[in-house]
Amino acid sequence: MRRSYLVLACSLILYANATKLHYAPSAEWPRVVKKDGSCPPVWTQVKAELNTLFMTGNQCNDLARAAIHATFHDCGSWDTTQKLTGGCDGSLVLGVTPDVELARSENKGLEAIAGKIKDLATKYGTSVADMVVFAGSAAIVLCPGGPKIQTFIGRKDSTTSAPSGGLPDVFDSASNLFNLFAKKGFSAQDLAALLGAHSTSTQKFVDPAQANKSQDSTPGQWDVTYYKETYSFATGGKKDPGVFVFASDSKLATSNEVGLEFQGFIGNQGRWAGSFASAMERMVLFGNDKSEMVDCNSALG
Template sequence: MHFFNSFLAIGLVASTQAISFPSILTPRASCPAVWTQISADLTKLFVTGLTCNDNARAAIRGVFHDCFPQGGCDGSLALFPEELSRSENSPMTATMNALKALAVKHNVGVADMLMFAGSHAVISCPGGPKTTTYIGRTDATGPAPTGQLPAHDVPAAAAKARFAAKGFSSQDLAALIGSHSTSKQFLVDPKRAGASQDSTPGIWDILYYGQLILKLAPFSFIADKNLLADADTGKYMKTFSVSKRSWDDAFAPAMAKMELLGPEFTKVDCTGALPRSLRKRGNTQSYARSIINSLSLGKLAAE
């Protein structure tokens, strides 16, 4: 996944207009039953052989591409072909079209579908944490502006400044970049399209951090290396390399914060409609091995 198409890339969008970040209020209604039906459809879309697939990766990435440009989390990414056809978004076309079709099928908003799908995709990866997820947004009436995504080699200081402007701390940024545990790049090096950022892209583990630190990753973005070398973000990334719990505990609230970027809306909590962790649904030996390998590598990286 190219930095633009990656979790961080999206996050580093330089918007010329501030996006309001709503406070979390007590939900005023219960989650409609349709979201449980949608969850079942998403599991079929996101899970292959007890690991998360390319559709899940695109859904996670889609949260950042939809939320960080001007307008916030409004579904414009999937609603407008003009936006989806941009080079930084085009690798997600099939998945975004599938999510838009699913929203039409169940008569729900596209913006809500993209955010629910992003949370669902994370937990569809073995070991992925559950993110507090709300519905109630208003869909976009036009595409997001162009030219708001940064380069794949953005300096750490610029990355931190962009995130801070939207209410994210250095710890948030270090945790969010960890979604590269399941990502693949397509645009930075077209000759290596599909190269992953750690050796287990179908599993939500901390191998990404350890392999980045030890320079053993199949592919690493320059921006990731810059964040690792930075004193603020680097210290968190090194901590996450030896503690998956610390990473999960930091990632889930940061992801929830991202999914609330944009105009205020009446929040309806649909977290309960998300599936149980894939780890709990089917605890495989491959997942256990990935955690052991991740921890072992993380310890080496911390030495």
Template sequence: MKTTTILIGLVAPQALAYPGMGRTLAQIQSHRDNTIVKRSTELLGDLKTTKDQDLTPAGSSIKSVLGGGSAIADGSTYKPLGDLASDTCKKSTLCVWYHIVQDLKVAFTDSTGCTDLARGAIRQGFHDAAAWDKDSSHGGADGSLLLSDEMSRVDNLGLEDIAAQTKGWYSQYKAYGISMADLIQTAAMTATVSCPGGPRIKHFVGRKDDSRAAPTGKLPFPYQDADALVRLFAAKTFTSNDLVALVGAHTASKQKFVDTSRKNAPQDSTPNVWDTKFYSETIAGDNKTILIFHSDKSISSYSGTQAQFKSFAGSNGKSLWSPAYAQAYFRMSFLGVNNLNNLTDISQVIPLSQ
């Protein structure tokens, strides 16, 4: 990518030097754009060894998205079979989760857009799932963030409010057979779409809980350089372009501990809305209006991620970012999950995009 950028810079002033130069430049740009949109297609969990003829409908759907298909859920919605306490509803995974999501939605939405609890739920989903890489024997989206002592780690400072709320929801609904792992990821998906403009991401449940604390040293820090972050995420099966898509979740972020003198400073000027201002404002670099993490600034200017970052900051950025984020977070929600072929699709209960 860096070589292509340099080449464009060298030949652009001579665009009319010979017939066909414009076509050559277009081909170079097309190659560059294809590089930009490249996503990970690496399989996860049991799907790595399950033969196609043995795939369930859920397993087939998950495999398709992991392989590069769209992770945006369609507009179909679920109509509840009855009250949560009814025998009919108790027998339906969709019905149980429909009622749970209604509670989540209320907590995640107000008149301005998405709430602080929604922001926390998005980050909480990351922190449970991303404490895993391909060398890990356990960890990932397994609920351990709230089932072990992981909350005492410095990585998880600022998650106290959403952690307490999520534990309360779990106590309320665990009798219906849900897992903490599923609740954490369902909350993240619901919170994302509760921010106006957030994508409605395909979602499955059936993850197994694990009370063992996840391995340490697997989560990113806001002080890291881009090259270190690219390596960190590659070990989790993400490409550098996936990384750029994922950090865009900072559009709905308010920091508390990176700079304690500016507690609750947002990372873009519209933290209640899911948009691409994070990208353009990080590039602009006005660290007085918003708080820019060193890691984000580094990613915005690093040779391996700069072009992707700029593409999301551009005039067509939202249409590029939404599907890229959806696919990358879909993958994130399955890190460390080894029973993907036995999950249940509950995408229909996730609220429609605002």
């Protein structure tokens, strides 16, 4: 009889441990997804909190803009030579080897959103890498006019910082920027579409004297005003005094490599939204195997 009780007790312990492994937060959490392949319900809870964090009235706010920015900087340093390493791995927030990635000059200003993402990952028991991407996707869809980005969950965190030189420089030439994005697998249309994320951005450190100026006159909305205003500036037109145009954007708007694609988005919200979503859906999978992940698009609402 004692032996039977002992066997039963051991079985209950094993079952409890298995259940804990399946649901409890841990470094391996992203791999231990729901066995039926459905999105873990925690992401619906995350989205509900992001709804309150990212909106001010009916406009997306600075924190939402920072979340989009963070996704580009965590995922976008990757290129095709890295295959299933690097990319969207949370290193923007966690990377300390061989240097602290967040401390690099190109990541200046992302400290606050990085801290918020880390706190949310801890609170909800997710990987930081997944939280970076999900927060960015949530911010995009919450900005009025923003498309829904197909978002998968199942990334592992890494403390290995992304290789330097993988992110665009706002003072670089159009040809260098085109080549940089080509190494990531992006076409001219992809690059032109991704630039449209500046529709909701503001700058603080490119020119501190003009800190907080936006890259178009409607930074709270996801629209194609950016394309019209940037092209107008690049071709000698008038510029809204509250708008700051990046030198790289101005160059690309009229470049041989990207100019026609860039100009093709002027006044064409639907074309841009579709092109952006297509390119972004590939970016947020950089360094990861989609077949080992679960679709959490439903959690974005």
